[in-house]
Amino acid sequence: MYAGVCGCCGALRPRYKRLVDNIFPEDPEDGLVKVNMEKLTFYALSAPEKLDRIGAYLSERLSRDVARHRYGYVCIAMEALDQLLMACHCQSINLFVESFLTMVRKLLEADKPNLQILGTNSFVKFANIEEDTPSYHRSYDFFVSRFSEMCHSSYEDPDVRTKIRMAGIRGLQGVVRKTVRDELQANIWERQHMDKIVPSLLFNLQDPTDSVSPGDEKESPAELTERCFRELLGRAAYGNIKNAVKPVLMHLDNHSLWEGKSFAVRCFKIIMYSIQSQHSHLVIQQLLGHLDANSKNSATVRAGIVEVLSEAAVIEASGSVGPTVLEVFNTLLKQLRLSVDYELTGSCDPYCNNKTTTDQERQLQEAVIKTIGSFANTLPIYQRAEVMLFIMGKIPVPGIYPALGSPIAGFEGSRMIQVMLLKSLLQVTERYESSNMLAALPSSFLEPLLSFTLMEDPEIRLLVLSILISLIDRHQNTHKFTLLSILSDISVLKLKVDKCSRQDNLFMKKHGQRLYRHIFLTCSEENSGRSHYQALYTLLALLSVELANEEVVVDLIRLALALQDLALANDERLSLYNRCAVHALSAAYLSLISQLTTVPAFCQHIQEVIELRQKEVPYLLPEDIFIENPRVPESLERVEGEVLFQQFQIAEVLGGSGYNIDILNTPFTPQITEISSRADHL
Secondary structure, three states, X not given: OOOOOOHHHHOOOOHHHHHHHHOOOOOHHHOOOHHHHHHHHHHHHHOHHHHHHHHHHHHHHHHHHHHOOOHXXXXXXXXXXXXXXXXXXXXXXXXXXXXXXXXHHHHHHOOOHHHHHHXXXXXXXXXXXXOOOOOOOOOOHHHHHHHHHHHOOOOOOHHHHHHHHHHHHHHHHHHHHHHHOOOOOOOOOOHHHHHHHHHHHHHHHHOHHHOOOOOOOOOOHHHHHHHHHHHHHHOOOHHHHHHHHHHHHHHHHHOOOOOOOHHHHHHHHHHHHHOOHHHXXXXXXXXXXXXXXXXXXXHHHHHHHHHHHHHHHHHOOOOOOOOOHHHHHHHHHHHHHHHHHHXXXXXXXXXXXXXXXXXXXXXXXXXXXXXXXXXXXOOOHHHHHHHHHHHHHHOOEOOOEOOOOOOOOHHXXXXXXXXXXXXXXXXXXXXXXXXXXXXXXXHHHHHHHHHHHHOOOHHHHHHHHHHHHHHXXXXXXXXXXXXXXXXXXXXXXXXXXXXXXXXXXXXXXXXXXXXXXXXXXXXXXXXXXXXXXXXXXXXXXXXXXXXXXXXXXXXXHHHHHHHHHHHHOOOOOOOHHHHHHHHHHHHHHHHHHHHHHOOXXXXXXXXXXXXXXXXXXXXXXHHHHOOOOOOOOOOOOOOOHHHOOOHHHHHHHHHHXXXXXXXXXXXXXXXXXXXXXXXXXX
């Protein structure tokens, strides 16, 4: 019999006290007296109104034993409480639970790690019990605070420290499970609770010293934390997402974890995969808002947030960026604009002396452009078309669209923004597939885009050509034209060709002459390099494969002959290399188009000229010009007669094959449009 209960007085004690006393052995090493525990349980079930008294008495004994350091009896008392909790589900359980939680609290407040862990284990068992009646007044504030403290334990012994931290994590998991089931209980999603729970979990998720689990544990603190964090996020309803994500952002800020990127990316991957998919856009919006709030922070911090945004967009592949799709791109484009300003001024915030470097800002710009592509790839075709027009509307074009950026940026700032936004546009178009070219390239988009082909900046012209190639190539033929050379047999390319649709014919009827004009004028630029001629060849080839009916074929042949005339003209603007390059481009394209038309006499003429050039003027062919060390002659005086493609001969053989050659006999004069004439002055 437990000490302190004499034989003569024992019979006078209330029955519930006698039953409680009897579960304790004389020697605590013997453990709970199971037979007597069964009697106590039966009594509690038979007289549920006594549960609160049983609980209060057990609590009283436990407090006394803790104070006297009789930890064996403490363990027995908690075991008894656990069994009673598991067995009793009645309306009186609430009062018993209060006594139970008081005892758990007593253990958690103790200095002994074993008591803290014991109390946590009992709380976790309690958390898994579904109560029949809700409690309107029960508070878990203490448990949230205490378990959070345990998660940050700095106990000297590493094994004991790990066990305390894992107990804290399990305790928080228990609090979440207990509260989210019942809306009438404490709202665990309130900011005051989330600000303790989430950082505690992230601390253990991040700590590399706790990567190994203690001997008797199946998982490490980091693994347990991730599981707990996923469970927490999985239970978050629409209105709780903000309070759950905000502490993550603050934790990453406070511990400078954006700059390393990997941990921040890991956190948000967990978030995106754990929350309900229809809530994904809320996380994206919070990240965008946080990026805005950090606009004056260092480039590495901004780049870290952008990298997380990019990864989050890939996960959210459903395309549900939310109701404000353009807001996403507006925020990212704003970051590009600010980055250009910072790069030119060398400072993110002159009032705080927050310096930045060109390399840091360039890395950020690349990250933003990549993220724009990631977001665009999640969108349906119609929304991607809206985004293309939106970005185009942001590109500064003097006389057409207002310049972006601060007055500090000036001309160089506008140029840099043009490059950044065109790169962003290229990202959006890279996987854009539309069967209707009129929809893919409307006038409101095509006209300002083509105006950039007339700018002096070679990088801008190349970007525009790449965008056009990306939009026109609907059968993934681009990579087959990456080598600008003479092909004797194009069947090796295995081109994918479909018959032109009515919409394609309408597109070329409406925009064909404008495209030809800009191709011609791009070839007239003196600072065009090998990559420009390669892009022009790819563009001409794709027009032939994707959009060419008989009328377009004749127009393209006429354009190629006009390019030959351009190279023949002794124009001071074009260097010898440029003139040879235009000749080589014209030859390579005529070789391709002649084989696509399958007119034998046409093919024969082109082949004869090419063979003669190989012998006499090889520098008019791509194999001698588009190499690392181009073989440019001292002059082009010998370029005449049979080494040139003859317009009259080509017209004759095409006319004999049923082609309408009236346009071929008309000299090519690039048509001037209002928008192009403005761009000519750039």
